[in-house]
Amino acid sequence: MNDFSFSSPTKIIFGRGAELRVGEETAVFSKRILLHSGGGSAERSGLMDRVRSSLRAAGVEWVELAGVKPNPRVDLVREGVALCRKEGLDFILAVGGGSVIDSAKAIALGVRYGGDVWDFYEYRAKAESALGVAVVLTIPAAGSESSTSTVISNGELALKRGFSSELLRPRFACMNPELTFTLPAYQTACGAADIMAHVMERYFTNVRNVGFTDRLCEATLKTVIDSLPRVLADPEDYDARSQIMWAGSVAHNDLLGTGREGCWGSHGIEHELSALYDVAHGAGLAAVFPAWMKYVWSHDIPRFARFATEVWGVEADWEHPERAALEGIRRLEAFFAASGLPVTLAELGIPRDRIPEMAEKAVAKGGGTVGNFVKLSSSDVERILELASS
Ligand code: NZQ
Ligand code: ZN
Numbered sequence: 001m002n003d004f005s006f007s008s009p010t011k012i013i014f015g016r017g018a019e020l021r022v023g024e025e026t027a028v029f030s031k032r033i034l035l036h037s038g039g040g041s042a043e044r045s046g047l048m049d050r051v052r053s054s055l056r057a058a059g060v061e062w063v064e065l066a067g068v069k070p071n072p073r074v075d076l077v078r079e080g081v082a083l084c085r086k087e088g089l090d091f092i093l094a095v096g097g098g099s100v101i102d103s104a105k106a107i108a109l110g111v112r113y114g115g116d117v118w119d120f121y122e123y124r125a126k127a128e129s130a131l132g133v134a135v136v137l138t139i140p141a142a143g144s145e146s147s148t149s150t151v152i153s154n155g156e157l158a159l160k161r162g163f164s165s166e167l168l169r170p171r172f173a174c175m176n177p178e179l180t181f182t183l184p185a186y187q188t189a190c191g192a193a194d195i196m197a198h199v200m201e202r203y204f205t206n207v208r209n210v211g212f213t214d215r216l217c218e219a220t221l222k223t224v225i226d227s228l229p230r231v232l233a234d235p236e237d238y239d240a241r242s243q244i245m246w247a248g249s250v251a252h253n254d255l256l257g258t259g260r261e262g263c264w265g266s267h268g269i270e271h272e273l274s275a276l277y278d279v280a281h282g283a284g285l286a287a288v289f290p291a292w293m294k295y296v297w298s299h300d301i302p303r304f305a306r307f308a309t310e311v312w313g314v315e316a317d318w319e320h321p322e323r324a325a326l327e328g329i330r331r332l333e334a335f336f337a338a339s340g341l342p343v344t345l346a347e348l349g350i351p352r353d354r355i356p357e358m359a360e361k362a363v364a365k366g367g368g369t370v371g372n373f374v375k376l377s378s379s380d381v382e383r384i385l386e387l388a389s390s
Helices: 018-027 047-057 074-087 098-111 185-203 211-233 238-250 265-277 281-299 301-312 321-338 355-364 378-389
Strands: 011-014 032-037 061-065 091-096 132-137 149-154 159-164 172-175
Touching (some): 011 018, 018 047, 018 091, 018 132, 018 172, 032 047, 032 074, 032 098, 047 061, 047 091, 061 074, 074 098, 074 149, 091 098, 098 132, 098 149, 149 265, 159 265, 172 238, 185 211, 185 238, 185 265, 185 281, 211 238, 211 301, 265 378, 281 321, 281 378, 301 321
Parallel strands (some): 032 061, 032 091, 091 132
8 A cells, every 4th residue: 555645624514404504614714705606507496595595694795606517618717716806705615516616616726826727727837825615516426525626628729627736625515415306317327427437546556455445445336336226216315315425525535545546547538528529527437437448457357357346246257357357347338328328439429530639638638648557648548439439
């Protein structure tokens, strides 16, 4: 196991009515905030009105900036930075999913920086200070409610890039599983695929003697695998929604990555799909992850065989561990398909013609390779995307 330091200070307020505490929790940090939200689902469900009432009751004033789109854009971030400066706002409350939270984190960085906020995503700027961010979560997926990362798209450059800093970890997150009852089945499944991907990116490691976190990873994956069919059958199954929501935060607050080195190859590749074709991140992962596995499984057959037996209940085959390894990959793909997710680029509506461009871009941000479990060159990424195409 590797040495590590771990701190995940986001306060989690979990359960029915959690959003009603947002005013008192926010007042601890600021009395004048930016209230940031998405395309309208939180308005339609009545959540925004409950949030406003709670803020008002706690004596918190706010200025609103709505309209964050999935795969959030840097243009709105720039607008948010200007608004915070003009109105003297020093704290941001994000009401929504990963896109709203990531946009809020980007604004939080930009307000305290002299140059253009996109500099952070090109690694031209270092985060030295940021406004505080907090969250009312409406979709379990990205894990941004307790992660250090922000992922932003730049339409002009056709790029989607991430930036991480401990400064960006949200101060608190209100998580009421009931808020996820209104999620369309497709978004629910995309979220579950993303959660599973965050665990699998950590699970497939070259670091040895990480049995404790291996088991935490397996338990988290099995929880999502058990719960997703239940919420797809009954969107108001509170218990199953709760399991997924909490699993989604633990999957990405980096507890599961302690003492090990993650891969992040599939994420690096997927971000190029959503940058060019604006697909949902979780849907892109559902197509890329099984293809990545089919390409790299022989790098560590015992690990893939363990994934099959411990996560998917495949019978161990000591003489032919490769059979179990391949069966595990097949079951993952079948699970995604049965959950209504696209498992090929064609199903995502993505043609083959820009595969070389996506492969080049995927490795460019890592100095020529992407991923750690196997360091992939651009021709490896091309082959993975070809595998994902058929
Ligand atoms: O905008 P509204 O109207 O709210 O609609 C959203 C959006 O269309 C809808 N939605 C959210 N909550 C809902 C709801 N609809 C009905 N009822 C609700 N309760 O769902 C759609 C997707 O929302 P979005 O925030 O985009 O989803 P998600 O949480 O999956 O976030 C995806 C973004 O996060 C990034 C992804 O790349 C992508 O840009 N990621 C961020 C990470 C991080 N910061 O740590 C890590 C991840 O790996 C990921 O890359
Ligand atoms: Zn992800």
